[in-house]
Amino acid sequence: MNAEIVTAIENMGFIRTGASWAGRVGKYYWRVTDASGNETPIVVSTSLQVPADQNGLQGLLGSLKEEGKIAHFTLEETAAYLFLGPASDGQSVRDLLSRVTESLESMHAANVCERCDETSFVGFYTDGTNAHLLCQKCYQADEARIAEGKRKPNNYVLGYIASLVGALIGSIAWIALGAIGFYASIAGYAIAFCAFKGYGLVDGKKTVVGISLTIFNVVFALFFAEYVGLYISLLKEYPGLEIMTFVLATPALFSDMEFLRAILPSLGLGLLFAVLGTYGIVKNYLLLAKTAAHEKIEKMPV
Ligand SMILES: [Zn+2]
Numbered sequence: 121m122n123a124e125i126v127t128a129i130e131n132m133g134f135i136r137t138g139a140s141w142a143g144r145v146g147k148y149y150w151r152v153t154d155a156s157g158n159e160t161p162i163v164v165s166t167s168l169q170v171p172a173d174q175n176g177l178q179g180l181l182g183s184l185k186e187e188g189k190i191a192h193f194t195l196e197e198t199a200a201y202l203f204l205g206p207a208s209d210g211q212s213v214r215d216l217l218s219r220v221t222e223s224l225e226s227m228h229a230a231n232v233c234e235r236c237d238e239t240s241f242v243g244f245y246t247d248g249t250n251a252h253l254l255c256q257k258c259y260q261a262d263e264a265r266i267a268e269g270k271r272k273p274n275n276y277v278l279g280y281i282a283s284l285v286g287a288l289i290g291s292i293a294w295i296a297l298g299a300i301g302f303y304a305s306i307a308g309y310a311i312a313f314c315a316f317k318g319y320g321l322v323d324g325k326k327t328v329v330g331i332s333l334t335i336f337n338v339v340f341a342l343f344f345a346e347y348v349g350l351y352i353s354l355l356k357e358y359p360g361l362e363i364m365t366f367v368l369a370t371p372a373l374f375s376d377m378e379f380l381r382a383i384l385p386s387l388g389l390g391l392l393f394a395v396l397g398t399y400g401i402v403k404n405y406l407l408l409a410k411t412a413a414h415e416k417i418e419k420m421p422v
Contacts, residue, residue, distance in 0.1 A: 121154040121162055128210025132217075135251075135422055142244045142251035143422045146221040149231050149244055149253055152213070160191045160203035162213065167199045167253050168224070169232040169239055176227045180220070189216055198232050233258055244420040251420060262417045269412070272325070276333065279324035283334040286318025287311050287341035294342070294390075298349035303390050308397025311341050316405060326409045335402055342394045346387055 126141070129152055134143030140153045153163040170177050177200065181193040184202070189212070194201040202220075204213065230239040231253060238255035245254050245262075254262070290311035297307045315338045324330050351366050373379050 121156055124210045125162065125208065125213055128214055132214065133422055135420055137246050137251045138249050140251060142420055145217045146225065148221050148224055149242070149422070150217060151251060159205070161206055162204040162208055164202040164204065164213070164216065165200060167232050167234050168229050169198055169237070170227050170229040177229065180223045184216070244422050245417050246420050247417050248414065259417060259419070266415050266417060269325070269415070274325040274327060274330060275322070276330065278322045279319050279330050280333045280337070282322040282324065283315045283319040284337045284340070287315035287337040288344065290314030291341040291345035294345035295348050295352070298345065298390070299352045303393045305393040305397035308342070308394035309401065311345070311394070312338050312398035312401045315341065316401060326405060326412045328406070328409050331402070331405050331409050338398055342391065346390055350383065
């Protein structure tokens, strides 16, 4: 979107959030989105309710397209998207908005909340990255949910235990696949998935500390699974090998260079698959934690 259009809509009171500008023309709220690189680099959209007859809106947008004011449009039950071509400038965007506003008024159209079908007291609220067209009730519900999340203390001990239990349950997949001589990143994913599931089941909050504890448990469960796998492979060679004998022999085994050299390739391969399997899920949760820490919703002055 060129600087001239940005200046034009900012002069109309539009405020930027992310790749969009949110603002109001007359009594209607609009979002102007920068879709640079597309054939239609500007998207003008809003959520609308047109009483009785949606055909009026369809007709209006159809004639705007015929006149070349918009490249094309998409009309959903309560949302309208107007796509503007690259030749648009500040003046044409301004003209389009005021013309559509006039027609909507004559159709008695109203903005509608993006989350419910409320049309009164609808306005733009921002979470810092996006502008949401909400009614007061939905805004208050969001505000209460965020405040409740921040107020509630986290029980890290319970979260730690739950994610450890989850990780150990997930490691069963790792041990079972390892026993038939098979490594797969999906088994690493199973461990991470079960660990985070366990943490979530006890309402563990998505904080960096909580997620770090869970990652610690995932790594622990991986080593545990590899250790059990080692016992199973030795059991194949020495049937009747008791667990206690194996455990007691562990320090001696792991200080034997030849033994270490023999197991390192499979341990390394296993850990590689573990990283591949867990990377995505861990990254997602860390992102969620980052967002949750700064979660907010506030009214935009438009
Ligand atoms: Zn609502």
